[in-house]
Amino acid sequence: MRLLPRDLVLDLRAMNARAYVRIVGSFRQLDWVISDAVLPNLGMCAFVLLYRALGAPKSYEALAVIGGILTTYWINVLWGMGAQLYWEKQAGQLQLLFAAPCSRMAILSGMALGGFASTLLRSLVGVAIGIWVFHVRVETFSPWLFTAVFVLTMSSLYALGMTFASLFLLYGREAWHTCTALTEPVYFLSGLYFPIRTLGALGAVAAGLLPLTLGVDALRQVLLGPAAHGLLPVRTELLALLAFTVVLLFAARASMRWLESLAKREGRLTLRWQ
């Protein structure tokens, strides 16, 4: 007896298989310890040491650590999600994914789940550095609120990554440059290493455009309380993150459909030489 619709079973299997690649890759390519865990945390360490040298309040060091931890996710969303279909195309594999009966959203969701799981491991390196190297302390916090903020931050970030992935079908050749162009400005506008409130009106605009800004700010408020110099109330940020998640998931689905159709009209799904 079939308990679930056939298409749902197909998509769940596809999602699981695509996530498996990411997760298994984390354990087989241990060079990530250097490239994805140590190097990105150097920026975080630099800010912590700077705040320490300037005699800034201890909470500023915690701000930088939380921002540094979330940096690993942003890198994964941008390079591991956004540019993934571009890499698939370059490898000549995109056509195999598009000729398969599973949905594109299942493939993207698998990439997101696998990417999140493998990045979770990487981000724990940042947590370890914060706790054991810099002795960062957090306030007593609600685990439920923390979980809600973290889950919504991740879901909105990876939904953004799924939207980027489909957009790269349109701007495939420029994927590398687009990722590079988005890296530093987003670091800055998300206030990863400083309280976003210091950006003033610009910060508010950035918060309205980037789920990362809201996620960083909300997590800091949950973990550090008033010392986080929060931008908006956590409840408001939670609702905004939820809205981001829903809108971006629909946007990813719609843009993927539209761009797939466009790519099939223009013959862009496969490499020219094939």
Added chain:
Amino acid sequence: MSVPSSATVPAVEARTLRRVFRASRGSPEVVALVGIDLRIEHGEVFGLLGPNGAGKTTAIKIFNTLLFPTSGEARVAGFDVVREAQEVRRRIGLVSGGENSGYGILTVRECLWMFSQFYGIPGHEARPRIERLIEVVQLGPQAGTRINRLSTGQRQRMNFARGFVSDPEILFLDEPTLGMDVTAARILREFVLEWVRERAGRTVLLTTHYMAEADQMCDRLAIVDRGRVLACDTPAALRRSVEGGQHVELEVRERVPGAPPANEVLGVAVAWGAPHPERGTLTLKLRLPDGAVLGGLLRALEEGGWSVQGVSTRETSLEDAFIRIVGRGLEDAEAPS
């Protein structure tokens, strides 16, 4: 949605299928398919034979829902490739020669499992099928090896196996043995034929550059060039379509210095082939019409100042049929792209 009955609908059908490419705005149009008609029945191994740029891969991409036709209609298993793409995808498999599939970090076994999951194959069905395919493509010792550690040939064989993990109703093989070593190609050709015979209704659409492969594998063949189907029949019928007669290849040496190369001997057109400087001879090829006597031809050459060193004859090949239909050999020239 009504499911077409395989007894009444063809496996693959194209009606006035046309595809036009335009590289960029303002650039000239390239017509890849002029408006082809094809009908492939269930259970057939059907070949598309043609030079590069003939439109074979474009047709395959349209049948695999990877490309929209500019006009006309394409149906696979009775489903329209544009409007019912999802139904088409459930029933098809695709192998392209020289493709890269899978992720280097995965082992051969894991990669095949991953693709089986993209087709929703339950694990208990996928696992034995994967093991059998690994055995067929002779990758048993490498089953647990990461793909990025495989040789090119091993990777090609894994790609080939990938096309079968979903046990598709209709399999598209686009130059599947391209660059493969002779033994591997032979094993895989035999497997495809066995796979088709194993269960009624399985269909294969094969594109190939290799005449012998097409001749050996295909029940029917379409010869395509510049986006047009020029002929479609069984390999035997295509061979018969070439006028009768015997193909003769002669190795000759100049007996009388300065003997003029004959373009015609006893009314038979002669094609002069490659010289063999090491032996001081030349090859000439001609087709002897029915009723013509080889002896008379040899005497005429001797009288023309040429000494015949060797004679070989052969029956009409698929290549002869191809040259007659297309006007040039498969390797001679590529169609303009």
